[in-house]
Structure formats: C-alpha cells, structure tokens
Amino acid sequence: MDVLAQILDRVRLGGTLLFHFELGHPWHLELPARPYALFHYLSQGSASLAFGQDHEIQMLAGDFVVITRGDPHVFYSDRHAKPLHIMDIDRSSPLLGIIRHGNRTDPFSTMICGNFTVSRPMLGNVLELLPPVLVLRAHPGSSDSC
Template sequence: MDVLGDVLALARVDASLLATFDARAPWAIELPARSGAAFHAVVAGTCWFAADGTPPRRLAPGDVVLLPAGARHQLATDPDLPPRRFDDDLKRGLIRADGDLVLDGPGARTRILCAGYRYDAEAAHPVLSLLPPVLHVAADESEHGPWLRSILDLLAHETRGGTAAPGTAAPGAATAGAATAAVRLLDLLLIHVIRAWLATGGEPAGVSWLRGLRDPVTARALAALHGRPAHGWTLDTLAATINVSRSTLARRFSRHVGEPPLTYLTRWRLDLAARRLRDTSRPVAAIAHEVGYTSEFAFNRAFTRAHGCPPGRYRRQAGRG
C-alpha cells in the first residue's frame, strides 16, 4: 500500500500549472505569499532562489523547490538585484499568447516551470504542513535526481502542448491530453520530491506518519493499516503480519508516529469516513461498516469525539445532507 499516495489523495492535494517562466538576464522578481503550496523547477539555465529567513541558493537544471505553505520568495539571476514584485500588472505585461511569461534581456536564458498545489484544509491528516518552509532537492545531490529530471523533461514537453515531433504526420501540432498529462506529472513530481527529501535526511516537523515512512518496521505497519483499514486489527495480528514482536512494533511505531498503531488506525478510519461523508451520499451505517465499525452507535460516538459533531450534522455542514 502506498501510504504517501493514500494520504495525498485523502487531503485532495491537487496540482495546477501556474506558468512557464522564460527569462533572459538580468532579472529579479518577488512572488507574494499564496494559499496552498508553491513549486518551481528549473528546466534550463540557472537562477538564485531566496525565501524569508533563508539564505540565497543557486538553482541548476533539474533542481526543484517546494514551498509547502506558499511563503513569499524571490527568484533572480543575481541575489543582489532589487526584485520586481510579481503582481497582476506585471503578469499581464509579461504573458504571451502561448501562456509563457517572458522577460526579455541581453543575457543568458533561464526557463522555470512554476506550479501550485491546493489541498483540503479539513483533512485531518496533514501532508504539506509536516514539511519545512522550503524544500530544495538538487538534481546532483540525490539518487532520485535522474528520475526527477526525466519527469521534468516530460513535463516541459507537455507544457509546450505536447507538440508532435518534426517528421511526424502532424509536426508542431498539439497532442491530445497535454494539459491533463501535465497535471498528472505534477502529482508524480510531488511524490518524488518528498521521497527524495526523506531519502536525503529530511526531517518532518515533529513525530508523524511521515516520519514513520523512514523506519522500515513502522512503514510496513502503516502500509498494512492503510491497505486494510476495515480489518479487525489487533496489536498481535499487525505484528504477525509484518513479522516483528508486538513489543518492537509498539515501541517503534509510537516513537516515530507519536501514537500507538491502533490509535493511529482509529484516526485514519475516521478521516476516511469524513471524506466519504463529504463526497458521497452513502448511508452513515454503510460508511461505518466500510471503515471497520460493526456498530453504528460506536461509530457515531467515535466520530463525534474526533470531529466535534455527529456524522449526520457533519454531512449537512459539508453540504451533502
């Protein structure tokens, strides 16, 4: 079971391509804070990146920067250049008919893919909030670099409309599904960036399920719980499934995730139930059974403790009742 993908799906982390920034030196821009996450990937040339509270860092082709909370930041060919604020007026002045944002100049060219990620603020399982304010994955510092570069190359192709190659039946023609492909690649890129960050020693904020993915015992336990959330798990059956002692499982899971396995399972079940209450019209009793409760009364009590109101009221407040 892909725990990271499972939680991203629950939190409705959705990607949207904001722009392809194509600039020739010298230039410097400041991008304001935004809701959701901001993302930049350098596909050609180099630039400098700086955010509030962090020193400037040089970005090379294949480098990726993710700002999980959408912090204010700057991009420039020289960190000492005074930046222009990237507001609506500047955007209108730079955008071309093909959707690229272009800054002309006499110097070297830099091309950057800029995107954003929205996520459900009501999702109880935070994802991006567990990451640092700035997450930088350098293409030459990670075993994930070649994979990231491959995704970026394909993403750059799709953002140009997925145009057919010269010598084909329709050279230069836009390929069907290019916009959809670009968004799907952004989803894939986010997963690879988080993987690369974890693999290179990234530390999630506090104890959490994300920290647990770095420990093999805890990661296997999380995968089992996410794979069969409605199963009647006990500490003994979970330990037997992943081939460790119950004491080892309890100790390592609690140390990395911050709570015992069955407490985590209860929260995950109720998170799943909340999503289904918001997104479907299925009866409460059916949802209770689907997430592992044999008693609707027990489910109602647990859900009320977790979300502050009974399932029926929660659904009405979400606009599904």
Template sequence: MDALSKILESIKLSGVVYRKLEVTAPWGIELPKSRFLQFWKLLEGSCCLQVEENVGIQLARGDLVLIPNGSNHCISDKADSIRIPLKTYINFRDTESPYFLEGDLKTVMLGGHFEFDDQYQHPLITGLPGVIHLKEIRQQNQDWLELTTNQILLEIDQPKPGSDILVSRLSEGLFIHTLRAYLDQSKIKQGFLLALTDKRISAALQNLQDSPEKNWTLEELSKSAGMSRTLFFNTFKSLVGQTPLSYLQNWRMQKAKDLLLTSKDNVSIIANQVGYQSEAAFNRLFKHTFKETPASFRRSKNKQAISIN
C-alpha cells in the same frame, strides 16, 4: 491502500502547473504569500531563490525547490537583480513590451503549486520544513523526476485532448517523487515522513486509517506494531507529533466531513461509521474541529454546490 496514498486522498491533493517561465538575464520576480505549497524546477539557465528574509539559494540546472508553507519569495538570475511583482510581470507578459526578454542568458523554469483541504492540518504537511531543496538526487529518484517533468512539459508545449487533467495528475506524482527524494537526500531524525518509513508506526497508521470506526486501544495498536505500549506511544508521538488517539480523532473528523459531502446518510449513521455511538458527542467534536455542526456544515456545502451549478 498504503498509509501515504490514503492520506493524500483524504486531504485531497491536487496539482496545478503554471505556464512555463522563460526569461533572460537580468530578471527578477517577487511572488506573494500563498496558502498553497509552491514548487519551482530549474530547466535551463540560472536562478537564485530567496524565501522571505532568508539567505538566497542558488539553484543548479535540474534542481527542484518546494516551499511547503507558501511563503512569499523571490526568484531571479542573481541575488542583487532588480525584481518586479508577479502581477506586473503577468500583466505585461503577452503585450508588445514584455519584461525580461532583451538579454542573452536565458532561464527556463517549471513552476506550480499543490492544493490541499486547508481545513485539515495534517502533520504530513505541517511537519514539512520551510524550504525543501532537491539537488544531487539519487539516480532512481532523479530518473522519475525527470520523466515526470518531461511529460508535463510535453503536454504543456503540445496540448492534446485531456492534457489539462493529465498535467494535474502528473504534478501530483511529482509531489510524491519530491517527498521520496527528500527522504533519501536528507538525514531526517523525526517527523511524519519518517513515521511513514518506520514499518511499525506505518502499520499502526494504516490500521487507524483503514478502520476509524473501531474502538482502538493503545494495547491493540502497540501489539499490531510489535512494540511495547510505552515504546509505541513515545515513538508514535515523537514521529507523528500527536498521540495515537489524537491522530485517530482527527482522522475520524476528516472522514466524517467527507461522508457528509458524499453520502446521504443522516448524521447519526455517519457518527457510527467513524466510531461514535453518541451523536451528541460526535456533534461536539465536529463543531470543535470545524467551527460548525455536522448538519450546518452539510447545508452550507450543499448551498455552495447549488449556487455554483
């Protein structure tokens, strides 16, 4: 499995698509801050998006906007249009007096969000900018984004058995295509996405992720990347935002957390599976990362699962 796929699997990427937004001008909706990465794609009409107090972004038909840190934002037909809170809009949407349906100029948008394991602050997510605005996308990426969007809309408009899970999976694909298009469109000079496109650093990332139990040394990693130790260390830290061994430690903790939830192995075995011969050392690092011991973490999650069932 390639490095990005393994990361998305580890941080538990899942997508949620909202009900299609159909309004007429003038219109405006305020959205509160969210812990999720939100997205909007303009399908028809006009839209101005303003994130927090920043200058508004005018969207053209086909544009896609990703808000990685879930900042509060507004969407409206024009920057100076009157806006109402999202909760108010939803409460009146299916009544006899819905908002924003009395005008002539229609706007249609597809929106949603991407969820992750927020206990794991992976540099893929934390390294994204406050807003990603995709416009004038290269044809290949445009085709994929349009194909995915159209399939999502088809499943929303004409739901069939399995539509919910299919829409979720398609939205996850939309996230990956968005990252690819962003890399093509933007002249990124550093950051985790650039690390994934650097064959040398990407190879090192894949080694760390595939074999976290191995006692990796800087010399072994630099050799696998075909670089000198100094160049490898500096390049890795510049792009990833962490040293190679810090990244390995964080990855081990995430892997351990997954094993505690999915396996019945005792803590000492799991510690060994992620590269720690000392259970005590593993317990200390796990508690430092997740604020509770491995045993306590497993018990609390098991209790939650039982209460839900």
C-alpha cells in the same frame, strides 16, 4: 497499515501550472505569500532562491523546489535587477503563454511555476507537516532544506 500510508490514501493533491518563464540575465522575480504550496521547476540555467535577506539556495537545471506554506520568496540571477512582481502580470488572457523577463543574454534560464492544493484535508493541511522548503536536486551530492 502505517499512519503515513493512511494519510496519503485520504489526501488528494491537485496542481495548477501558473507561469512558464524565459529569463535572460539580469532578471529578478518576486513572489508574495500565497495560501497554498508553490512549486518551481528550473528546466534550464541557474537561479538563486531567497527568503528575506538571510537564506539563499542555489538552483541548477533540473532542480525542483516546493514552498510548502506559500511563504514570500524571490528568484534572481542578479538581486539588484529591477524585480518583476508576479502579481503585476496580466492573467486575463487564457493564452498567456511564455513570460519573458530580463535581457535576452546569457546566462539564460527557463522555469515553470505553479501551485499545489489539498482537496481533501484532514485535521489541517498535511503540507504543514513538511519543512517550509523542499528541494529536489537533479544532480546528486548537493542538498538544501529549510
């Protein structure tokens, strides 16, 4: 048995859905550093994903991104729009539902966000072995990795 198969056999990934967004242009979401991997699935529309001022990834409907180390990042249709800080969202209601942000004008985007955790880590977090950002494209021919 190869080493990767042994690691995957011992590691148990868990996941939690955190947010379901409906986003009307212009919109801007800020996500702080988290102690776990984050995922974002853009189900409709388009978005820009940025880390700091230097690295930007363009996303289209169907793209799936994993921020493997929970680094801070932003999503936006307009980087100059007033940002919604994820930590400011009231999570007290168990029936939070859909979060609407920005105007209700085109282009309109929807995104599902959550986290991954490792429930049986070995000598450290197996997610640290991956690149900081994984981008799975719905449309072949374009790829990004950090």
